[in-house]
Ligand SMILES: Nc1ccn([C@@H]2O[C@H](COP(=O)(O)OP(=O)(O)OP(=O)(O)O)[C@@H](O)[C@H]2O)c(=O)n1
């Protein structure tokens with residue numbers, strides 16, 4: 001296991017999606033919550049973590065809004081053009097990091113669409129992955145889970161071992177890049193970094209996160225995120 005004393009930590013923020021499920025003209029990462037774009041909340045949370053040395057934001061090729069954000073000029077933030085899928089955008093970020101980050105530096109990948117993450121939880125994840133091959137925030141499912149086929153319940157799934165993966169997900173740079181590239185070469189579609197690391201045989205650590213670390217996906221998620229962020233502003237952890 002590489003030493004953690006010399007390993008720095010970097011963040012990659014995939015922000016190149018089109019937000020199809022949101023159904024808005026504006027990509028959801030730029031939708032305003034109390035006059036501030038979703039992406040700005042997310043970046044402010046990452047900038048509040050002293051251990052994060054720098055942030056790479058992957059934006060869409062046709063993104064016209066990124067440059068309108070004041071944070072686009074932040075000295076700790078650089079930009080890359082994302083790819084067709086989320087994993088491609090993360091790989092573009094890793095490609096940029098390979099120019100200056102060490103192979104065993106930590107890379108924390110966090111969705112632009114998850115502005116409600118608590119800084120304390122990011123720091124807890126960073127603390128707990130030390131000495132491991134990496135891991136992720138996740139929350140145990142609290143609903144009864146049904147398997148559905150053709151609109152009918154075909155089974156009830158035992159939920160005792162089911163957790164919903166969140167972000168950040170945090171792995172060592174070279175290992176994460178190799179795993180994502182291998183997954184792609186194997187034709188494995190991955191929707192998160194941990195899927196690629198599992199495919200590579202890594203024993204990913206799960207750190208329990210909060211249920212309010214939601215991913216803004218559909219219209220109803222926006223007002224929920226607004227309520228969470230307003231609560232955080234009134235009662236910071
Ligand atoms: N090619 C892509 C697709 C997604 N993302 C980012 O990955 C995160 C999680 O993806 P998701 O919630 O699926 O966002 P979208 O792909 O924009 O949403 P949809 O699937 O509804 O289009 C988002 O911050 C999104 O901007 C990305 O950087 N590059």
Ligand SMILES: C[C@](O)(CO)[C@H](O)COP(=O)(O)O
Pocket residue numbers: 086111164165166167191192193215
């Ligand atoms: C990475 C993620 O947020 C973990 O739950 C999720 O997999 C992203 O999936 P999406 O389909 O790209 O939103």
